[in-house]
Amino acid sequence: MPTDPGARAVLRLRNITKRFGPLTANDAITFDLHEGEVIALLGENGAGKTTLMNILFGHYMADAGDIEVFGHALPPGNPRAALEAGVGMVHQHFTLADNLSVLDNIILGTEPLWRLGTGRAAAWARIEQLSRDFGLAVHPEAKAGALSVGERQRVEILKALYRDARILILDEPTAVLTPQETDDLFATLRKAVARGLSIIFISHKMHEVLAISSRVLVLRHGKLVGEAATADTDRHQLAHLMVGSEIVAPEVGGAAPGAVLLRMREVSTTPVGNAVGLRALSLDLRAGQITGLAGVSGNGQAALADLIAGETVPDSGVFEVAGEGVGAWTPRAALDARIGRIPEDRHRTGTISDFTLSENAVLEAYEKEPFSRRGWFDWTAVDRHTRAIIERYDVRCPGPDARIRLLSGGNMQKLILGRALEAEPKIILAVQPVRGLDIGAVTYVQNRLIEARDAGAAVLLISEDLDEILTLADVIHVISEGRLSPAFARGTKTPAELGVWMAGQGFGEYSHAA
Amino acid sequence: MRLEPVANPGWPRTLGLPALALGGTVAIAMALSLVAGSNPLAVLGLIVKGAVGSKFALLETLNRATPLIFTGLAVAVAFRAKLWNIGAEAQLYMGALLAVVLGTGLLPLPAVLLLPILMLAAIAGGALMLLGPAFLKTRLGVDEVVTTLLLNFVMILFVSMLLEGPLKDPMGMGWPKSERLVAEARLPRIVDGLRLHWGFGLALICALLVWVMQTRTTLGYEIRAVGLNQRAAAFAGIPVTKVVIKTALISGGLAGLAGFSEVAGLKGSLTLDLSPGFGYTGIIVAMLALLNPLGVVVSALFVAGVFVGADSMSRAAAVPTYIADILLATALLLMVLAIMLTRFRVVRG
Numbered sequence: 001m002p003t004d005p006g007a008r009a010v011l012r013l014r015n016i017t018k019r020f021g022p023l024t025a026n027d028a029i030t031f032d033l034h035e036g037e038v039i040a041l042l043g044e045n046g047a048g049k050t051t052l053m054n055i056l057f058g059h060y061m062a063d064a065g066d067i068e069v070f071g072h073a074l075p076p077g078n079p080r081a082a083l084e085a086g087v088g089m090v091h092q093h094f095t096l097a098d099n100l101s102v103l104d105n106i107i108l109g110t111e112p113l114w115r116l117g118t119g120r121a122a123a124w125a126r127i128e129q130l131s132r133d134f135g136l137a138v139h140p141e142a143k144a145g146a147l148s149v150g151e152r153q154r155v156e157i158l159k160a161l162y163r164d165a166r167i168l169i170l171d172e173p174t175a176v177l178t179p180q181e182t183d184d185l186f187a188t189l190r191k192a193v194a195r196g197l198s199i200i201f202i203s204h205k206m207h208e209v210l211a212i213s214s215r216v217l218v219l220r221h222g223k224l225v226g227e228a229a230t231a232d233t234d235r236h237q238l239a240h241l242m243v244g245s246e247i248v249a250p251e252v253g254g255a256a257p258g259a260v261l262l263r264m265r266e267v268s269t270t271p272v273g274n275a276v277g278l279r280a281l282s283l284d285l286r287a288g289q290i291t292g293l294a295g296v297s298g299n300g301q302a303a304l305a306d307l308i309a310g311e312t313v314p315d316s317g318v319f320e321v322a323g324e325g326v327g328a329w330t331p332r333a334a335l336d337a338r339i340g341r342i343p344e345d346r347h348r349t350g351t352i353s354d355f356t357l358s359e360n361a362v363l364e365a366y367e368k369e370p371f372s373r374r375g376w377f378d379w380t381a382v383d384r385h386t387r388a389i390i391e392r393y394d395v396r397c398p399g400p401d402a403r404i405r406l407l408s409g410g411n412m413q414k415l416i417l418g419r420a421l422e423a424e425p426k427i428i429l430a431v432q433p434v435r436g437l438d439i440g441a442v443t444y445v446q447n448r449l450i451e452a453r454d455a456g457a458a459v460l461l462i463s464e465d466l467d468e469i470l471t472l473a474d475v476i477h478v479i480s481e482g483r484l485s486p487a488f489a490r491g492t493k494t495p496a497e498l499g500v501w502m503a504g505q506g507f508g509e510y511s512h513a514a
Numbered sequence: 515m516r517l518e519p520v521a522n523p524g525w526p527r528t529l530g531l532p533a534l535a536l537g538g539t540v541a542i543a544m545a546l547s548l549v550a551g552s553n554p555l556a557v558l559g560l561i562v563k564g565a566v567g568s569k570f571a572l573l574e575t576l577n578r579a580t581p582l583i584f585t586g587l588a589v590a591v592a593f594r595a596k597l598w599n600i601g602a603e604a605q606l607y608m609g610a611l612l613a614v615v616l617g618t619g620l621l622p623l624p625a626v627l628l629l630p631i632l633m634l635a636a637i638a639g640g641a642l643m644l645l646g647p648a649f650l651k652t653r654l655g656v657d658e659v660v661t662t663l664l665l666n667f668v669m670i671l672f673v674s675m676l677l678e679g680p681l682k683d684p685m686g687m688g689w690p691k692s693e694r695l696v697a698e699a700r701l702p703r704i705v706d707g708l709r710l711h712w713g714f715g716l717a718l719i720c721a722l723l724v725w726v727m728q729t730r731t732t733l734g735y736e737i738r739a740v741g742l743n744q745r746a747a748a749f750a751g752i753p754v755t756k757v758v759i760k761t762a763l764i765s766g767g768l769a770g771l772a773g774f775s776e777v778a779g780l781k782g783s784l785t786l787d788l789s790p791g792f793g794y795t796g797i798i799v800a801m802l803a804l805l806n807p808l809g810v811v812v813s814a815l816f817v818a819g820v821f822v823g824a825d826s827m828s829r830a831a832a833v834p835t836y837i838a839d840i841l842l843a844t845a846l847l848l849m850v851l852a853i854m855l856t857r858f859r860v861v862r863g
Contacts, residue, residue, distance in 0.1 A: 020518075021518060021519055021520075309749065310751075311748070311749065330751065331748065331749055331750065331751040332751035332753070334751075335751050341749075343749060348743065348745055348746060349745055349746050349749045350746065350749075351746060352739055352742045352743040352746045352747070353742075353743070354742045354743075355738075355739070355742060359735070359738075359739075363739070363746070363747075363750040363752075364750045364751060366732065366735055366736075366752075367732055372732040375731055375732050375733065376730060376731055376732070377730055377731055377732050377734070377735055379730075
């Protein structure tokens with residue numbers, strides 16, 4: 001979609017600057033959005049994309065700079081003004097009320113407070129019209145809580161359209177979608193653009209940006225470092241702009257799979273709250289092999305990770321570690337069984353923010369020698385161990401006595417990785433190990449996992465990033481609604497074929513021959 | 515107006531702001547004495563003099579600080595683990611009760627045996643008092659703020675019943691008080707002839723032990739981990755429930771010791787006015803000390819000084835002793851504010 005240079009600017013950002021303490025999240029960012037244009041805002045996690053959009057939508061106030069919408073200045077810090085000016089935002093984390101219907105969610109906040117009758121019939125007709133026009137199929141009476149992730153996103157977009165948004169901001173909209181759902185979303189966006197809407201599409205996935213946008217803006221460390229018409233650029237150039245250096249893909253040599261170290265047969269777990277439990281899931285983790293678990297977020301990945309990490313126990317089925325059934329299965333037991341764990345949430349689960357690096361470094365082994373002797377804590381031994389991890393795993397930090405909350409995500413992850421690997425685990429559970437890390441840390445963590453594999457560990461890599469799975473995993477399983485696909489060897493399935501499994505198809509015909 | 519975190523607060527912030535809080539507290543107290551019609555400087559002088567101005571005053575302050583160190587430690591230990599023990603009052607009475615039951619002639623033992631037994635009984639009593647709420651919290655998720663708070667009233671009514679019934683001193687002229695402890699069950703004075711008993715020494719030892727426990731032992735590490743992030747602690751294999759129960763036992767035991775120290779060191783018998791809210795004041799003491807066990811000693815001395823000083827002042831000037839409560843309340847609020855402002859700065863716009 002080439003941009004018509006004569007199109008008028010519907011949105012102008014001038015010198016937007018935002019600081020959080022010492023961090024400059026946005027540094028004098030200036031750009032225009034034209035009518036009927038899709039701008040992709042590309043950047044690594046933490047580059048300042050979401051902050052910028054939150055300023056535009058009035059959630060944050062900029063420290064400096066102005067915003068103009070359709071020629072009028074937008075008052076800062078006022079989401080209602082942004083809405084009224086025609087700016088609609090679809091957040092990364094959806095903002096629907098689960099117990100209300102789709103219709104109620106959409107009209108919520110648009111109805112005047114003092115009026116008899118609610119005009120629901122008119123609203124209904126309007127929503128039907130919008131869903132037809134934009135290809136957003138949802139049933140207005142359905143409860144929001146019962147919708148799939150893809151449907152929820154459609155409701156979010158309908159919400160914005162219902163409020164006559166002329167500018168749509170989508171924050172990482174594809175993170176929770178299967179490849180097929182992503183295609184549907186793009187079809188909707190193209191229809192919107194054809195009707196004269198303008199779109200800002202935030203992403204860190206290059207191929208999506210190239211597929212949908214007409215212009216790409218690249219953010220790095222809060223600065224606008226590049227701008228190009230999509231037609232004139234390519235993946236390589238964008239990647240270079242995004243990270244500021246060449247990307248070196250990790251080198252994955254051939255695997256030498258060994259014995260089965262973790263064996264699951266027909267294992268089921270109880271769903272907790274809204275989460276999905278495991279449904280008769282069978283899985284083998286072999287020594288010297290990286291097993292990748294692909295799937296759309298919220299399809300039982302957490303249940304599987306919790307089980308292997310020792311946080312839950314199987315309801316039924318066979319669960320064996322190193323050829324033996326497990327007794328009382330707890331985090332402690334998992335650690336004693338030499339399972340190294342890299343949890344999904346490194347801030348809340350992996351570390352204690354107000355503990356020092358030292359205290360965090362021994363979190364999983366604090367009660368063992370040499371850190372504890374007959375109930376006494378040996379700070380010297382703890383300090384020595386921490387310094388070793390800092391050095392061996394290249395943790396950049398003020399020192400072992402600094403609070404871990406001061407570290408960047410990458411350095412925090414390196415400490416967690418070091419903590420797990422120093423215990424010489426036989427099985428490694430890595431849940432989204434590189435999410436939100438800068439590119440240097442990504443490569444580092446991935447290479448360490450490959451090294452651990454080569455040294456004979458069985459690695460389970462759970463990730464929502466299909467590219468990561470395709471790069472690293474020697475065998476791939478897809479998880480959908482707590483069920484597991486058969487194992488696919490490296491290179492035997494395309495992303496589209498995996499996408500079919502991720503969407504939950506194929507499980508009917510297939511039953512695991514245990 | 516909004517708050518922004520301060521990355522590395524310098525010393526003007528970390529020392530200046532609490533000093534300012536203390537100054538503000540004094541200023542408010544002086545303003546109030548002016549309202550009461552007295553010379554504010556004179557009132558202030560009388561409070562200080564009443565607290566530390568003479569040997570008698572100083573010893574009185576130390577005596578008053580003794581139970582506050584115990585209850586302050588009890589609260590500080592529990593709060594570290596985010597176990598909100600509001601029931602130090604009940605635990606104190608349980609400790610005192612067991613000391614009185616066992617120490618009024620039931621066990622004919624010499625002091626070297628009897629005193630340790632009474633101490634252990636008081637620790638066990640206080641610990642058991644908190645064990646119930648701790649179990650309800652870890653097993654059923656019952657809020658311990660509610661259970662420990664309500665147990666205070668249950669315990670006080672229970673003690674009241676005992677003092678009107680089975681424990682009533684037949685020689686007590688009808689007053690609701692227990693028999694006196696036998697001589698072997700009394701804590702000796704630290705210095706002969708001066709009204710300061712070994713309970714104070716015991717309190718200092720406890721503060722030191724708690725500090726060592728928190729900073730040098732595996733249990734201390736576990737307690738801090740559970741208090742700061744239970745989710746991460748559980749993930750790392752720390753037995754959260756066990757740690758909470760152990761914390762409850764230590765916390766309750768310390769509060770129980772307060773009861774023992776008061777009856778065995780000071781009062782000699784159990785009455786319903788044994789504690790004028792030492793359990794609750796312990797919360798203020800612990801918060802002012804930022805839950806630091808050695809800080810608890812300092813803040814207990816401060817709080818005790820304010821109470822004793824205000825008592826003495828009110829006898830000399832026409833300002834009611836309530837000024838002590840106001841002083842402590844403002845000190846606590848301003849200190850909390852000051853501590854917040856050392857970590858955050860206020861930004862306009």
